[in-house]
Amino acid sequence: MTAFVEALGLAMMLAGTAFLVVAAIGVWRLPDLLSRLHVLTKADTAGVALIAIGAAIHVQDVAATLSLALCTLLVAVSGATTGHLIARDQFNPSVADAEEGA
Amino acid sequence: MISEYAFLATGAGLVGLALLRLATSADLLMRVLGLNVLAVGIAMLLLVSGMGASGTDAVPQAFVLTGIVVLVGVTAVLLALAERIAEDRDE
Amino acid sequence: MSELSLLVLLPFLAATLTVAVPGRAASLGLVATAANALLVVSLCREIIARGAVEQVIGGWAAPLGITFVGDGLAAVMLAMTAIVSLAITAQAMSTPGRAGFWPLWMATLGALNGLFLSGDLFNLYVAFEILGLAAVGLTALAGTPMALRAAFDYLTAGLAGSLLILLGIALSYSVTGRVDLETVVVLTESSNGRIALALIAAGLAVKAALFPLHFWMPAAHSSAVPVASALLSALVVKGALYLALRLSIEGGAGAEFLRSALAVLGTGGMLWGAWNALRAERLKLLVAHSTVAQIGLIALAIGVAGDPLQNGLWTAAALLMLSHALAKAAMFLAVGRIAEALGHDRISGLNREELRPGAAEFAFAIAAISLVGLPPTAGFIGKWILIEGLVDEGAVHWIALLLLGTALSAAYLSRVVSRCLRGGPHVSATAQRLPWRSGDVAALGLATGALLLGLAAALPLTLLEVPFA
Amino acid sequence: MLPVFDVVLAAAILVSAALALWVRDRIAAVSGFLVTGLLVSLSWLRLGAPDVALAEAAIGAGLTGALLLRSAHRIPCAPSKALPPSLWCAAGALAIAISGAIVWTVTSFGAAPVYPSLVADNLPESGAQNPVTAVLLNFRAWDTLLEIAVLFVALTVVIMVAPARPRTAPLGPLVQPFARVLLPLTVLIGGHLLWQGGHAPGGAFQAGAVLAGGAIALGLSGVIGSKLTRQNGLALLAIAGLAIFALAALAAEVLTGALLGYPAGEAKTWIIAIESALTLSIAATLFLLFFGPAERH
Structure with a gap:
C-alpha cells in the first residue's frame, strides 16, 4: 500500500515536472508572445498543481496539504492575471504609454 | 562538503562579477543591480561560513536578514534619485 | 537610564517626532541637540571621575550581545559632535527650513553617537548605513540637478564602501567566528585575518573620502546647502576616520600594516587635496578639496603614530579631528553666508570695495588659522604632539611631509583671506550686506572655539588619557 | 544526489547573475536579477537558513524586483562607451584576485563560530x-x-x-x-x-x-x-x-x-x-x- 502511494506521488511529481519542462521549451522555441503566454500559463499552472498533489500524497499531513493547496491557488490566480496583463499590454500599448509618457 | 565549496565559489564569484560590473559601467541602473548582486554574494559567504555540524549558526543568519532589509531601503533611495535625475534632464 | 542609551535613542525619537509634527521641527531639534550636549557633558565628567564606562545591551554580554563602550576617545568624539551640532542647529534655525532637514539631521546625530559608542563590527556597519543614507539625503536637500547627481554618486560610493566593510566583517566571522571589536586583535595575527581587516579599511577609506577613493566627495560637499556641507565635512567623514583610529587601537602592534597604508594614502590625499584647492575657482570647491587634504593629514597622523597601546602619539590624530571638525564646520557656514551676501562664490570675485568684510569673512579667517595650525589652536597642539614624538623617533621624512602639508594649506587658504581683505570693484550687482543672524554667531562661535581649543587642550587630552575599556 | 543539485544550483546562480549584469535590455536585466534572487533564496534553504530564504524571496527578490521594474523604463541608458581593453583586463584581474582571496580566506583554517x-x-x-x-x-x-x-x-x-x-x-x-x-x-x-x-x-x-x-x-x-x-x-x-x-x-x-x-x-x-x-x-x-x-x- 505505502509503496503504491509513494509511487503515485512520485509519478504525479514527475508528470508535473514534465509539464514545466515542456512549458520552458515552449517559451524558448515558440515564435511570438501570445503562443508563449499560452504555453506558459496553462502548463505552468498544471505543472505546479500536479507537483503539489504529489507532495501532498507524500507528506500525508493536513496542515501541509492546506498550504500546498493555497500555493497552487495563488499560482493559478496570479499566473492567469499576469498572463492577462502582459497580453493586454501587447494589444493595448496606449495604456502603458499613457502611464510612462506623462 | 562539495555543496559547501560550490556555494562558497558562488559567493566569491558573485562578489567578483559585481565588482567587475561596478568598475566597468557608468549606467545608473547597472550600478544599482551590481550593488545588489554584491550584497547577495556577501550574504552567501556569511551563510557558508556559518554552516556547521549542528545546523547553520543563527547569528550570521540574522546579519543576512538585516542586510537584506537595509539593502532594500538603500535601493529604493538609489532608484528614486536616479528617476529624479532622469526627470530633471528631460525638462 | 544611562547617558549612553539616551545619547543614541533621543536623536532617533526626535527624528520621528520632527516628521510627526513638522511645524515644531526646529524647536524639537534645538531641544534634542541641547539635551544631547548636556548628556555628553555629564558622560565626560563621569569618565574623567571614574574611568571608561561600559554598557551591556539587553544584558547579553559580547560576543553574543552588543556592548556600548564609552572610553576617552569615544567621549572626545561625542563632545566634538555635540559642539558642532549646537552650531549647526543654531544656523539651521535661522535659515528657512526645507522639508526633510530635521529628521535627517537628527538621524545623523543618532547614528554618529551610536557609531562612536558601539563595540561590535556588525553593529558599526548598520550605523554606517544610517549615517550614509542620511548624509545622502542632506546632500540632495538642495534639490538642484547637480546636487542630485552628486547625491547619487555619493550613495553608490558609500554603499560600495559599506558593502566592502560588510565583506570584511563576513571574512572576520569566517576567520575568528565572532564580530565584536575584540576580534580585531585576533585578526591581525593571521594573514587571512589581515585580508579581512584590509577590506574593512578599504571600505572605510571610501567612506572617509581618503585619497584616491575621494572621487565622490568634492561634488557632494560643494553642491549641498551650507548647513549640510558643514555637517558632512565636519562630522560625517569623521565617523569612518574614528573607526580607522579605533581599529588601529584595537589591533595594537599587529595593525602596523594598516597604519603604513593609512600613512601613504594620507600623504597622497594631503598633497592632492592641496593641489586641487590651490587651483579651485569656486570657494565651496576649495573648502571641499581642503577637506580631502585635511583628511589626508589626519590619516597620516593615525598612520605614523605607531602602536597606540605603547605611546600617546595617536592623541594627536584625535585632536586634529576635533579641531578640523570645529574649523571646517565654521568655514562651510561662513562660506554659505559669503555666497549669500555676494550672490556667487567665485574666488576671483571676492574682493570688494563698498562692502567691508563682515562676520562671515572674519569667521573664515579664524577657521583658516586653526586649519593651518598656528598657535594657539588645537590644530597646532595636535601637530606639536605629533612632531615632538616623531623627533624622538628620528622620523624626519614624516616631519618634512607634515610641514609641507601645513605650508600648502596656508597657501590655499590665504588665497581666500587675502582676496577678502583686498579692495577692488564688485563683480555682482546684487551683492548686499546681510543683517546679523544666529548663523553668524554659530560660525563665529565655532571658529573662536577652534582657536581657543588650543588653550583648553588639557581637557580633551585628559579625556584621551583615560585608559581603554 | 543533493551535491549534484547544489552544484547545478550554484552554477545557475552565477549564470543568471552574469546575464542580469551584462544583458543590454533593461527588462531582461531586471528579470535576470529576479531569477537570481529566487535561485539564491533556494540556495539559502540548502544552506540551512529558511528564515533568510523567506526574506530573500519576499524582500530581496520580490520587493527589490518590483522597485527595479518600476524604475527600469524611467532611467535612461547611459551611452555605452567601450572601455579600453587594457582597463577591462585590469578590472577583470582585480575581480578574480579578490574572488580568489575570498575563497582562500574562507577555506583556510579558521576558528569555529562562538555563537551556536x-x-x-x-x-x-x-x-x-x-x-x-x-x-x-x-x-x-x-x-x-x-x-x-x-x-x-x-x-x-x-x-x-x-x-x-x-x-x-x-x-x-x-x-x-x-x-x-x-x-x-x-x-x-x-x-x-x-x-x-x-x-x-x-x-x-x-x-x-x-x-x-x-x-x-x-x-x-x-x-x-x-x-x-x-x-x-x-x-x-x-x-x-x-x-x-x-x-x-x-x-x-x-x-x-x-x-x-x-x-x-x-x-x-x-x-x-x-x-x-x-x-x-x-x-x-x-x-x-x-x-x-x-x-x-
Missing part, C-alpha cells in the same frame, strides 16, 4: 524558540533597532526626492477580482508568518514584506487609490515602528536597568508586541518606498 553554543544556552530565556528570532529581537535587538532606523531614513529621503508620479491607470477588469482574492490571502499569510516567527521560520520582516507586497498589488490594480498614499496616516504608521521600538528599549531599561533588557519571564510578550508593531510599520514603509509621495512640494 551561546545561542543554544540562552535560547530558553530569550522568549523565542526560533534562534533567528531570538537573535534579531533579543540577543542583538540593537542591530534590529538601527535597521528600522535605516528604513526610516530611507523613507524620509525617498519622500523628499522621489519624482511626482502620474497616477497609474487601473489595470483592467481581471485585476480587481485578483486583488480581492489577494487581500485576504496576504493578511492571512502575513499573520501566519508573524505568529510562526516565534518558533519556526518567519517573523516581522517577512510578514511586513508580504503585507506590503499585497498592498502594492492592490495599489497597482487601482483598488487603493493614490489618495491613500497622500494621507499622513500611512506615513505616521511607517515611522511609528522606530518610535515604538526606541520607547520600548528605554522602557525596558527603566524596568530592568539594561537597555532592551526585557523583564525576566516576560520576554515573549515583549517580543510579540514589538514584532506586531514592526510588521505594520515595515509594511507601510515598504509600500511608501514603492509609491513615494503622490505630490512633491
Whole structure:
C-alpha cells in the first residue's frame, strides 16, 4: 500500500515536472508572445498543481496539504492575471504609454 | 562538503562579477543591480561560513536578514534619485 | 537610564517626532541637540571621575550581545559632535527650513553617537548605513540637478564602501567566528585575518573620502546647502576616520600594516587635496578639496603614530579631528553666508570695495588659522604632539611631509583671506550686506572655539588619557 | 544526489547573475536579477537558513524586483562607451584576485563560530524558540533597532526626492477580482508568518514584506487609490515602528536597568508586541518606498 502511494506521488511529481519542462521549451522555441503566454500559463499552472498533489500524497499531513493547496491557488490566480496583463499590454500599448509618457 | 565549496565559489564569484560590473559601467541602473548582486554574494559567504555540524549558526543568519532589509531601503533611495535625475534632464 | 542609551535613542525619537509634527521641527531639534550636549557633558565628567564606562545591551554580554563602550576617545568624539551640532542647529534655525532637514539631521546625530559608542563590527556597519543614507539625503536637500547627481554618486560610493566593510566583517566571522571589536586583535595575527581587516579599511577609506577613493566627495560637499556641507565635512567623514583610529587601537602592534597604508594614502590625499584647492575657482570647491587634504593629514597622523597601546602619539590624530571638525564646520557656514551676501562664490570675485568684510569673512579667517595650525589652536597642539614624538623617533621624512602639508594649506587658504581683505570693484550687482543672524554667531562661535581649543587642550587630552575599556 | 543539485544550483546562480549584469535590455536585466534572487533564496534553504530564504524571496527578490521594474523604463541608458581593453583586463584581474582571496580566506583554517553554543544556552530565556528570532529581537535587538532606523531614513529621503508620479491607470477588469482574492490571502499569510516567527521560520520582516507586497498589488490594480498614499496616516504608521521600538528599549531599561533588557519571564510578550508593531510599520514603509509621495512640494 505505502509503496503504491509513494509511487503515485512520485509519478504525479514527475508528470508535473514534465509539464514545466515542456512549458520552458515552449517559451524558448515558440515564435511570438501570445503562443508563449499560452504555453506558459496553462502548463505552468498544471505543472505546479500536479507537483503539489504529489507532495501532498507524500507528506500525508493536513496542515501541509492546506498550504500546498493555497500555493497552487495563488499560482493559478496570479499566473492567469499576469498572463492577462502582459497580453493586454501587447494589444493595448496606449495604456502603458499613457502611464510612462506623462 | 562539495555543496559547501560550490556555494562558497558562488559567493566569491558573485562578489567578483559585481565588482567587475561596478568598475566597468557608468549606467545608473547597472550600478544599482551590481550593488545588489554584491550584497547577495556577501550574504552567501556569511551563510557558508556559518554552516556547521549542528545546523547553520543563527547569528550570521540574522546579519543576512538585516542586510537584506537595509539593502532594500538603500535601493529604493538609489532608484528614486536616479528617476529624479532622469526627470530633471528631460525638462 | 544611562547617558549612553539616551545619547543614541533621543536623536532617533526626535527624528520621528520632527516628521510627526513638522511645524515644531526646529524647536524639537534645538531641544534634542541641547539635551544631547548636556548628556555628553555629564558622560565626560563621569569618565574623567571614574574611568571608561561600559554598557551591556539587553544584558547579553559580547560576543553574543552588543556592548556600548564609552572610553576617552569615544567621549572626545561625542563632545566634538555635540559642539558642532549646537552650531549647526543654531544656523539651521535661522535659515528657512526645507522639508526633510530635521529628521535627517537628527538621524545623523543618532547614528554618529551610536557609531562612536558601539563595540561590535556588525553593529558599526548598520550605523554606517544610517549615517550614509542620511548624509545622502542632506546632500540632495538642495534639490538642484547637480546636487542630485552628486547625491547619487555619493550613495553608490558609500554603499560600495559599506558593502566592502560588510565583506570584511563576513571574512572576520569566517576567520575568528565572532564580530565584536575584540576580534580585531585576533585578526591581525593571521594573514587571512589581515585580508579581512584590509577590506574593512578599504571600505572605510571610501567612506572617509581618503585619497584616491575621494572621487565622490568634492561634488557632494560643494553642491549641498551650507548647513549640510558643514555637517558632512565636519562630522560625517569623521565617523569612518574614528573607526580607522579605533581599529588601529584595537589591533595594537599587529595593525602596523594598516597604519603604513593609512600613512601613504594620507600623504597622497594631503598633497592632492592641496593641489586641487590651490587651483579651485569656486570657494565651496576649495573648502571641499581642503577637506580631502585635511583628511589626508589626519590619516597620516593615525598612520605614523605607531602602536597606540605603547605611546600617546595617536592623541594627536584625535585632536586634529576635533579641531578640523570645529574649523571646517565654521568655514562651510561662513562660506554659505559669503555666497549669500555676494550672490556667487567665485574666488576671483571676492574682493570688494563698498562692502567691508563682515562676520562671515572674519569667521573664515579664524577657521583658516586653526586649519593651518598656528598657535594657539588645537590644530597646532595636535601637530606639536605629533612632531615632538616623531623627533624622538628620528622620523624626519614624516616631519618634512607634515610641514609641507601645513605650508600648502596656508597657501590655499590665504588665497581666500587675502582676496577678502583686498579692495577692488564688485563683480555682482546684487551683492548686499546681510543683517546679523544666529548663523553668524554659530560660525563665529565655532571658529573662536577652534582657536581657543588650543588653550583648553588639557581637557580633551585628559579625556584621551583615560585608559581603554 | 543533493551535491549534484547544489552544484547545478550554484552554477545557475552565477549564470543568471552574469546575464542580469551584462544583458543590454533593461527588462531582461531586471528579470535576470529576479531569477537570481529566487535561485539564491533556494540556495539559502540548502544552506540551512529558511528564515533568510523567506526574506530573500519576499524582500530581496520580490520587493527589490518590483522597485527595479518600476524604475527600469524611467532611467535612461547611459551611452555605452567601450572601455579600453587594457582597463577591462585590469578590472577583470582585480575581480578574480579578490574572488580568489575570498575563497582562500574562507577555506583556510579558521576558528569555529562562538555563537551556536551561546545561542543554544540562552535560547530558553530569550522568549523565542526560533534562534533567528531570538537573535534579531533579543540577543542583538540593537542591530534590529538601527535597521528600522535605516528604513526610516530611507523613507524620509525617498519622500523628499522621489519624482511626482502620474497616477497609474487601473489595470483592467481581471485585476480587481485578483486583488480581492489577494487581500485576504496576504493578511492571512502575513499573520501566519508573524505568529510562526516565534518558533519556526518567519517573523516581522517577512510578514511586513508580504503585507506590503499585497498592498502594492492592490495599489497597482487601482483598488487603493493614490489618495491613500497622500494621507499622513500611512506615513505616521511607517515611522511609528522606530518610535515604538526606541520607547520600548528605554522602557525596558527603566524596568530592568539594561537597555532592551526585557523583564525576566516576560520576554515573549515583549517580543510579540514589538514584532506586531514592526510588521505594520515595515509594511507601510515598504509600500511608501514603492509609491513615494503622490505630490512633491
